[in-house]
Amino acid sequence: MKVLCTFVLAMAALLVVVGAAAQSSETMSLYADAKPYKDDPLPLLKTKVSELVGLKADGSEVVLATILSKAGEVIVAQMPRVPNLIAEEDIAQEQLSPNTGAFRYGGPGRQVIIDPVTQNNAMVPQSWRRFEYVIQAEHGEDDSIIFSESRKDLEKIGREASPRGTGFGSLWLMFVPSNVPESHFRYLGRQNVNRHATFVVGFAQDPKLVKMPGVIRMESGPVPLLYQGVAWIDQETFKIVRIRTDLLAPLPQIKLQQASSTVDFSEVTIPKFDARLWLPKRVEITWDLNGTRLGELHRYSKYRLFTATYRIVPD
Numbered sequence: 001m002k003v004l005c006t007f008v009l010a011m012a013a014l015l016v017v018v019g020a021a022a023q024s025s026e027t028m029s030l031y032a033d034a035k036p037y038k039d040d041p042l043p044l045l046k047t048k049v050s051e052l053v054g055l056k057a058d059g060s061e062v063v064l065a066t067i068l069s070k071a072g073e074v075i076v077a078q079m080p081r082v083p084n085l086i087a088e089e090d091i092a093q094e095q096l097s098p099n100t101g102a103f104r105y106g107g108p109g110r111q112v113i114i115d116p117v118t119q120n121n122a123m124v125p126q127s128w129r130r131f132e133y134v135i136q137a138e139h140g141e142d143d144s145i146i147f148s149e150s151r152k153d154l155e156k157i158g159r160e161a162s163p164r165g166t167g168f169g170s171l172w173l174m175f176v177p178s179n180v181p182e183s184h185f186r187y188l189g190r191q192n193v194n195r196h197a198t199f200v201v202g203f204a205q206d207p208k209l210v211k212m213p214g215v216i217r218m219e220s221g222p223v224p225l226l227y228q229g230v231a232w233i234d235q236e237t238f239k240i241v242r243i244r245t246d247l248l249a250p251l252p253q254i255k256l257q258q259a260s261s262t263v264d265f266s267e268v269t270i271p272k273f274d275a276r277l278w279l280p281k282r283v284e285i286t287w288d289l290n291g292t293r294l295g296e297l298h299r300y301s302k303y304r305l306f307t308a309t310y311r312i313v314p315d
Helices: 025-031 042-048 064-081 168-175
Strands: 003-005 007-011 014-018 085-096 102-107 110-114 123-139 145-153 183-193 196-205 214-218 221-225 227-234 240-247 256-269 276-289 292-305
Touching: 025 221, 042 183, 064 168, 064 183, 064 196, 064 227, 064 276, 085 276, 123 292, 168 240, 168 256, 183 227, 196 240
Parallel strands: 003 145
Antiparallel strands: 007 014, 014 214, 085 123, 085 292, 102 110, 123 145, 183 196, 196 227, 214 221, 227 240, 240 256, 256 276, 276 292
C-alpha cells in the first residue's frame, strides 16, 4: 500500500515539506555523520527527550520486530476506513517562558503554572485562534492513499493568522510497513503515557535508505530533511499513543538548530460513522531558527464527517 502525506512547517522564508524530495548526494553529505539519540545510553537520552521521564528499561523477551509489525498492521487496517473528516482546531503561537516562571495552556480559559526548575524550556502559548480543520483521503486505483489537510480561519483574521506547522498529525505514517525499512529502530522499554501502558521505540531515518526525504524550501534552493524520534505504542492494541520527531542533525547552513514535534493521539467516535478512529488530539511544534526559539500548539476536538455542506476556501 502506497501512502503519501505532506507535512509543512513555515518559518519566515522557510518552508518544510516532508516526503517531497528525491534522494540525492546532498542528503548523504548533510546527514552522513549524524549520530541519532536513540543510540545514546538511556540516562543521556532522557535528558534530550523530556517525554521519556518515567521510562523503565525492560529486559523482557519483547521482540522489536513484533512491535513494529503489529503497529503497522493496525495502521494499515485503519487507513482505508478513514473518511473525509472535519474538526475544530485551536492554534496558539508559543514563546519561550521567562526564567522566573512559566505557564502552559491547560484548557479553554484555563492556565496551569509550571515549575521553571523542572520545565526550564516550557513554551508559553499566546493568543488562541480557532479553525475548521479538514482531513481528506484520496484513494487511488493503484491502492494508494493520499492524505491532505486544509483549514478555514473561523475568526477571519487574515493570512497572517495561518499556522506555521501543518500535517504533523499524520506522522504515524512513518510506521506504515512500506516506510519502516527506511529507518533504524531500538526498543527502549515501557512507560505509562496518557493512561496507556506503552512500549517505547526510538527510530532514526537512514540517509542511505530514505527514497523520498523531506525538503526545506529556501529562497536559495531546497535542503533535504531527515528525522529521528520516539514512538509510544499501546501494549494491548499496538496503536501509537504518542510520537515525537526531531531533526536527524542540525542544519547550520540554514541556521536551523532544532525542529521538534510531539503528537498525542486518542480514540475518537465519529457521529454517524460505524468505526472508531485513532486521531490527533494535540500537536506541539518547536524550532530554533537563527538563535530564536519558537513554538506552535494545536488542539483538536469535535471530529465529524466532512460533507458537501462545508467548503474550505483558500486564503
